[in-house]
Each structure stands twice: as C-alpha cells, then as structure tokens.
Amino acid sequence: MADLSNPAIEDVIDPKDERENFSDYLRALKRDKITAAAMLFLLALLAFTVGAEFLAPHKPTGLNLADRMLPPFSTGKKGLFYLLGTDELGRDLFTRLIYGARVSVSVGLLGATLSCFFGVIAGLTAGYYGGLYEDLVMRFVDGMLSLPSLLVALFVLFILGGGFANLILVFAVLHWMVFARMSRGLALAARSKTYVVAAKAMGASGRRIVFRHILPNVVAPILVLYTLEVAILILSEASLSFLGFGVQPPDPSWGLMIADGREHIRSAWWLVAFPGLAIFLTALCLNLVASWVRAVTDPAQRWRWFAIGNGGRG
Amino acid sequence: MPYLLKRVINSVLLLLITVSFVFFACRMIGDPALNMLGPGANDIALENLRRAAGLNDPLWLQWVRYMGGLLQGDFGVSYRYGFSVIPEADLKDIGVPVVDLVAERLPATFLLAGVAMAIAVPLGLGMGVIAAAYPRHFADRLVTVLSLAGVSIVQFWLGLMLIVLFAVQLGWLPTGGYGEPGHVILPALTLAARPIGRIAQVARSAMLDELAKPYVVTARAKGVAEWRVILLHALRNAAIPIITMIGDELSALLTGAILVEKIFAWPGIGLLIIDSLSRSDLPIIQVSITVVAALVIIVNLLVDFAYRIIDPQIKLGQKA
Numbered sequence: 001m002a003d004l005s006n007p008a009i010e011d012v013i014d015p016k017d018e019r020e021n022f023s024d025y026l027r028a029l030k031r032d033k034i035t036a037a038a039m040l041f042l043l044a045l046l047a048f049t050v051g052a053e054f055l056a057p058h059k060p061t062g063l064n065l066a067d068r069m070l071p072p073f074s075t076g077k078k079g080l081f082y083l084l085g086t087d088e089l090g091r092d093l094f095t096r097l098i099y100g101a102r103v104s105v106s107v108g109l110l111g112a113t114l115s116c117f118f119g120v121i122a123g124l125t126a127g128y129y130g131g132l133y134e135d136l137v138m139r140f141v142d143g144m145l146s147l148p149s150l151l152v153a154l155f156v157l158f159i160l161g162g163g164f165a166n167l168i169l170v171f172a173v174l175h176w177m178v179f180a181r182m183s184r185g186l187a188l189a190a191r192s193k194t195y196v197v198a199a200k201a202m203g204a205s206g207r208r209i210v211f212r213h214i215l216p217n218v219v220a221p222i223l224v225l226y227t228l229e230v231a232i233l234i235l236s237e238a239s240l241s242f243l244g245f246g247v248q249p250p251d252p253s254w255g256l257m258i259a260d261g262r263e264h265i266r267s268a269w270w271l272v273a274f275p276g277l278a279i280f281l282t283a284l285c286l287n288l289v290a291s292w293v294r295a296v297t298d299p300a301q302r303w304r305w306f307a308i309g310n311g312g313r314g
Numbered sequence: 315m316p317y318l319l320k321r322v323i324n325s326v327l328l329l330l331i332t333v334s335f336v337f338f339a340c341r342m343i344g345d346p347a348l349n350m351l352g353p354g355a356n357d358i359a360l361e362n363l364r365r366a367a368g369l370n371d372p373l374w375l376q377w378v379r380y381m382g383g384l385l386q387g388d389f390g391v392s393y394r395y396g397f398s399v400i401p402e403a404d405l406k407d408i409g410v411p412v413v414d415l416v417a418e419r420l421p422a423t424f425l426l427a428g429v430a431m432a433i434a435v436p437l438g439l440g441m442g443v444i445a446a447a448y449p450r451h452f453a454d455r456l457v458t459v460l461s462l463a464g465v466s467i468v469q470f471w472l473g474l475m476l477i478v479l480f481a482v483q484l485g486w487l488p489t490g491g492y493g494e495p496g497h498v499i500l501p502a503l504t505l506a507a508r509p510i511g512r513i514a515q516v517a518r519s520a521m522l523d524e525l526a527k528p529y530v531v532t533a534r535a536k537g538v539a540e541w542r543v544i545l546l547h548a549l550r551n552a553a554i555p556i557i558t559m560i561g562d563e564l565s566a567l568l569t570g571a572i573l574v575e576k577i578f579a580w581p582g583i584g585l586l587i588i589d590s591l592s593r594s595d596l597p598i599i600q601v602s603i604t605v606v607a608a609l610v611i612i613v614n615l616l617v618d619f620a621y622r623i624i625d626p627q628i629k630l631g632q633k634a
Contacts, residue, residue: 139324142324143324143328143331146325146328146610146611146614147328147332147607147610147611148565148566148568148569148606148607148610149569150569150570150572151569151572151587151603151606151607151610152607154572154587154591155336155339155591155599155603156339158591158599159339159340159342159343231466235466235468238468238470238471239468239469239470239573242470242573243572243573243576243588244592245591258468258470258471258474262474265474265477265478265482266482269478272471272474272475272478273475273478275471276468276471276472276474276475279468279471280463280466280467280468280471283465283466283467283468284462284463284466286466287462287465287466288462
C-alpha cells in the first residue's frame, strides 16, 4: 500500500539532509562552550557508570581503617592517594561516588524511560483519537498531576518497602502523566497537519499514523522533557534515599551517601559535600543540555510552555 | 461559574480518592491493632482495642466510619505518639487525638513556607525582570546561571551545607530548632532556593515575550519612562505565567518542607510525617498525608481562581 520504495519519495527524503543536520548541531555545540562542557560531563558520567570496575581508583568496599576520615587530596599511610578523601571506614570517597553514580543514574534513566514510554503512548493516542478515551485519560492525568508526587512516592514506598526496583516502579507510575499531557498536546496539534491528513487519505491505520507519522515529528520536545525528567528523578531519588525510603544501604546511592555523611558533618564535611555536588552538577548539566536541545531543534520555541509547565514538580 | 464549580467538585473528588487510597493502603500492611499498640502488646489488649475501634467489622464499614469521622473532625487517636522508638510493652493508656497533633504542627509549616515565599517571590521576580530588561547583558547571564543552579540543587543538601557554613564554622545561626527568629533563617533560605530559580526563569521569559509586543513599542514611542514601561505595562501582562509558577512552587514547597524540616528539626507537619513513617504510626500517617495533599489541592484550586481575578477575559475550560 504505502509504497516507500517509490523512487519519487526517495527523492524527497534525501538522506544527505540528515547528515548535514548532524554536523550543524555539532557546529552549534562548538560555539556554545557551556553546553559542550555539560555534554562532556554527562558522557564522562556515563562512562564511569558503565565502566566503574575499570575506572575507579580503589575498591568500593575496600576497608582501610588506618586511613579513616582523610580530607580531600590526602595520601594515606601506605602511600595511597585519595582524591576526595575517605569515609569513616577508610573507603575512598571518589570510588564510592562512581559506584553511587551507577545507582542514581540508572534510577533516573530507567524511571524516565518507563514513564516516557507509557506517557507518550497514552498521550499521543489520547490526542489523536479524542473522544471519551481522551476525556478519561486526561482527567486521570490531571488528577494525578495535582497530587504532591514526592509525598505520594514517600507513602507508597513506605507501604511497599524501598529498594531499587520499587523506586523505579513508583517513579514510572507517578511521572508518566507529565509525558502524557505533553504528547497529547502535540498529537492534538499534529492531527490537522497536512502530513497526517495525507497519511489518512492514503488509508493508513490510526496506529500507523500515531507511531510512524506523528511520533517522529514530535521527538524533539519529548526528548527535552525526558532530559528534564531524568534530572528531576535523580533529585527525587536522592531525597527519598536520604529519608531511608529509597535505595537501601548495601547499594550505594548519592542520596544515601549524604545521609551517611550527615552523622559526621561536623568533622568531615567532604562526606556530605561531594555526593551533593555530584547530584547538583548532573542535574545542572541535564538542564543545560535540555535547554540547548530545545533552542536548537525549534528556533520558534513554540512548544516551550509545555516543558516549563511540567519541569518543576518535585 | 460552571467551570469553577466543576473544578471544586473535581478537587473534592480527588481528595476523597486520595483519603480512601491512603486508608486502604494502610490496611494492607498488617494488623492495625498490632500496629497501634506495638509488637509487644498482649492478646487481651489487642482484642479490646479491636472491639472498641470496630476493627473486626468488614473493611467497607470501617471505611465509612473513618470518612464519617473525618467529616466530623474526628481524626482518630495515636497510642504511640511521643515514643522515640517502637514501644516494647507499655503504652499510653489513652491515645492522643491526631487532630491536635496535626493542628499543633501546621503553624510551624505555614510560617516556614510563608517566610520562604516572602524571600523567593520578590527575589525571583526582581531577578527575572532585570534579566529581561537587559537581555544578553552580564546581569542576564548571571540570572540565567543562578536560576539554573537553584533548580538543579538538592534542597536538603543545600540545607546541610548552610548548616556547615553558618552554624558549625561561623557559628552565626543555630543548626536547628524552633521558637526564635534566628531559627527560621536557614530553613527558609534552603526552601527558597528552588522557587527563586523557577520564578526568575518564568518571569524572564514572560517579560521577554511581553517586551517584544507592539504596545511596548507604542509606550516607548510616546516617551513613557522605561521603568514605567517595564513595571507598569509589561509586568502586569506577564503576570499570569508568573502567578501559575508561584502557585506551583507553593505546593512544591509544602512537600519540599518535609526534608527541610527534617534537616533543621523544624517541628512542622513534614517532620511529623517523617517521624510517624519511621515509627509506622498509621493514624498520624493517614491524617498528616491527607492534610498535606488537601493543602496542595487547595493551593492548585486557588491558583485557578486567581486567573479569573487577574484576567477576566480568560476563558477557563478551553485548555485544549
């Protein structure tokens, strides 16, 4: 039916355009030093998360009571160097931060990915099909969005118990609505566009129109929201773990490290300062990249309000 | 009016669902009588409590009774309040009414949220307006960076860092507590960081949008002083997104206060929630969570109403 191998269509969609686009983005990135630095930071973070075993200078559980509570930039009894100091058991803080990144970043990425997946499906279909289905979905979304999500997360984790898997589950359940509300708006706007009308005229099914035609055209704003959500989830994870309802102790996470360090805050400030700084820098870089993607993919920034309206619930 | 009425009904419905959800979820995690009296309680005491509180009745009947109690201001009693750890065998003979506990904590939370907003609104607004008035200027860049930092920071960590700096190192302010004016400064600053950033961001972009509009050009051409153009003409028209953000942030503040109250030992409702969660004190958990959720829902509703007052032209109910 819809014949994509038709030479006439291939002429229109020239793959060379895509390549030029990509190098355009690179050039724009070269000009924007701050965003480039933010992207480098995030890439380095990702590398550390994946390759913690190879890149960490010490063992995460390597107890060394002789080198307890050393301040940053100090050298231990056996000549070992500790970039960010050590904790009350003599474990290297930098190494623990790298392993903590693995937990915090994967909670953020998995939670945001799951909520994005379900939210986009619900939102795009609601916006495209409309009717009673849309009404029901959007009423549910609006209701859930007007609840305080951190409080609900806290309560649900109290009932279910904390832990890595439950945390991601709770985030997915409490954050998909953000994506749903936004993609519903995007689908609503796309419904009357020529390309959708054309696809419909060619007899494409509703599912095909939503996922093959509308979705590729609205990827950019969803990507921006996704980036912001990863930042928000990393912050929420830290808060919940700090309170003892998130990731549980054997797993290291940045929020837990702050909670542990709090007991020694008077004598060893670095135990609290660096995990918090890691969260701060990660969230800051994600925010910077998000606003860059937003500016680059749409100069008119017509959908900017979506991201602003949804970016800030904690 | 139909729209506002619909919004009120929706909010009441939402509150009803939330309260019921919390009620049933609390019943899922085990025997409520055992929970109320603690693991050391003997069988006779447990059975007495079950009979007295009607815990042997079917769940739906208990739910009806609970909802009826809430409507009449009867929020249940807590037998465990005041114990620092889960009590072994001895318990208070008479439970403490939860309504008193919650009511006692609310003023502290309101005070904290109020001071934080009193810091955040003028500061965020001022920063946003200055940034929009001098686009691409150094001040604009500074505001952009500061507001991004405010949004990206971990609130409770900022609180801990402020404690290290101002309470431990410099000794200027207390590390925590309640009662004297000095106690409110650090927690309020901690809570204000995020709203400052968000209000500044929204104020800046809303003002930039307004300042590009024809009426601003007209005003300037007429020779209206620049400060009048900015403050009297543009700011008034930029008010709606800013008010929305202030409302959003106020409800975020009420939940954000949970962590900040914990860090600073500020005896508000957030600290009550955390303490009751760690003690599994279900009667208090149920009510305090309901109260905070209700406050958030009410704030959201008020923001919607505020639209009407600011801009009578707005057509509510046509959000699509």
